[in-house]
Amino acid sequence: MSNCELCGRNGELVLAFVEGAKFNVCGSCSKYGKVVQKAKSEFVLNKHESKFVDEFSENIVSDYNLLIKSAREKMNLSQKELALKLNERESVISSCESGAMKPGIELARKIGKFLNIRLVIKEKIAEFAKKKSSLGGTLTIGDIIKK
Ligand SMILES: [Zn+2]
Numbered sequence: 001m002s003n004c005e006l007c008g009r010n011g012e013l014v015l016a017f018v019e020g021a022k023f024n025v026c027g028s029c030s031k032y033g034k035v036v037q038k039a040k041s042e043f044v045l046n047k048h049e050s051k052f053v054d055e056f057s058e059n060i061v062s063d064y065n066l067l068i069k070s071a072r073e074k075m076n077l078s079q080k081e082l083a084l085k086l087n088e089r090e091s092v093i094s095s096c097e098s099g100a101m102k103p104g105i106e107l108a109r110k111i112g113k114f115l116n117i118r119l120v121i122k123e124k125i126a127e128f129a130k131k132k133s134s135l136g137g138t139l140t141i142g143d144i145i146k147k
Helices: 026-050 064-074 079-086 092-100 103-113 128-133 141-146
Strands: 014-016 021-026 056-060 120-124
Touching: 014 026, 021 026, 026 103, 026 128, 056 103, 064 103, 079 103, 092 103, 103 120
Parallel strands: none
Antiparallel strands: 014 021, 056 120
């Protein structure tokens, strides 16, 4: 048997977080730890949610310039012709193909749809998604002890 690190009482101890630090505390002191931990996890959760509205992030594939160029050439279109079909400037197409300009998501979708290539990929933010689901419910003292 050891003593509660907060009140010094002898008895069954549980691990609790009190003001960010781990303590071995007795049953009555663990109530205090639970409150602190809950407030803290909610703060972290909100921070993630404001940063990542979705569990997915849309990105342009890294070899977009090569994909556009080869797909365009397969269709026997010049940069100017492709630009006209997409209602874009020729300089936009040439910049994308040289890699000088990374198209935005909307433009990449438009080009990809016309050339039948995939330029936009959805990437799962696995790390944050996992954290989000584990913090999904209200954290109880039981959850803290399990960890
Ligand atoms: Zn205590």
